[in-house]
Amino acid sequence: MRADRLVSLVLLLRRHGRLSATSLARELEVSTRTVLRDIEALSAAGVPVYAERGRHGGFALLPGFQTELTGLNHDEALALLVAGSRRGAQVFGLGSALASAMLKVVDALPESYRQTAAGAAERLLIDPETDLLARRAVEEELPDAVVAEVRRAVFAGHRLRIHYEAPGSAAEWRTVEPIGLVTVREQGYLLAQRSGEDRTYRLSRILAAEELDEPARRPDRVDLGRAWQERGTRFRAGGDQVSVRLRVRPARREELVRTALAVLTEETEDGWLLMEVAFQDARHAEWALWQLSTSAEALEPQWLRVALRDRAVAVTTLYGEGEK
Structure with missing residues (x-):
């Protein structure tokens, strides 16, 4: 792991010319103290990295420094194969490998191509976190x-x-x-x-x-x-699975998606999300909609609306019995 990080550190300096310890720590997802230790290790290994002090200072490599650092390892090559969707790389646990692989690819380009590629990359945005309706993509917790x-x-x-x-x-x-x-x-x-x-x-x-x-x-x-x-x-065709048409407040969408088996359709109307969602069975559907309270409304099937209504009446009756 540290060897890969040292390679990435050198490639970052080659690409950007000079970076502060804070910037390097952010790119490598480590602490600034770890960056400083890595800089010392590189210097001890003969890599000509030096510090520039001052407000716009940072770390840099001596001009003209070249090294063979661009060989891709297995995970980096695999990450490039799924790089058509950066989120796909994240889902499969290859996000850090993809970042490292892309640094190596950029470093392997001739200088003239490197400048062109950097400029072109600024003109592309792939899979932003939100869509035009400001709905955030669902991010799953994947250790x-x-x-x-x-x-x-x-x-x-x-x-x-x-x-x-x-x-x-x-x-x-x-x-x-x-x-x-x-x-x-x-x-x-x-x-x-x-x-x-x-x-x-x-x-x-x-x-x-x-x-x-x-x-x-x-x-x-x-x-x-x-x-x-x-x-x-x-x-879609089998078992006890239940398909439900519903509307839900956008703020509760992620909570709904986390418990549902699948989202079959989705559109927006009057500030609500209209969705068709699959649940494991009738009990699962009733439980999931009940958790969302008034932030969601089951539209179909009718039996689910009746079940939720009866449950709400029972709760109202229970808590209304003690009132005088």
Whole structure:
């Protein structure tokens, strides 16, 4: 980890010319004290880095310094393959690898191309945090250690133990045969098989993961696009799953999305979000809408409106009995 950070530090100085300790700490996501220690380590290793004092000072490399630092490691190469969506890299736990890889790519460019690329990059904005209606993208909590363990099992073709918390249920351990990883609307999913049946697990609901030494019982090759489409078709058509049309205040959208199985449609009307959302079953749908109180209204199906009304009446009756 430190070796990669030292490489990134040198590449940042090569790209920007001079940076303060604070700026380097922000780019590398470490403390300024760590940056100062890394600068000392680079100097001791013979890298000609020096400090410029004053208001606009910072650290810089001696002019003309060159070194072979651009070899990509496995995770960096993988990050570039998913760089078409920077959020995709974040979902799969490759955000830091992507940043490091891009520094190496820029450093490998001829000087004239480097200037052109930097200017062009300023004209592009990919996947901003909010859309034109100021709705923030849903950001899931994905511990790097958990995602890395899942990713390793997928690539190595090993079985995987996951501590999974399904909606409305207590977390439990289960052993699965990992097939692949999918990201949709900034949400990550693990496609797997369990006891011979296809299963799909939301990455944010995996609380812990352990790659096993046993080989996974899975096909040698897989068409993830087709597999995802087939699972989507079965998901919309089968079981006790419930589809609900509702309206929700934008401020509570993320809370709703975190508990729902899937968001099927979404549009805006009169300051509300009109959504069609899938829940695990009728009980799950009623529970989720009740949590949102008056910030959401179920529009269809009618039985859900009646269930929520009856629950509200029961609560009103209970708390109204003691009034005089």
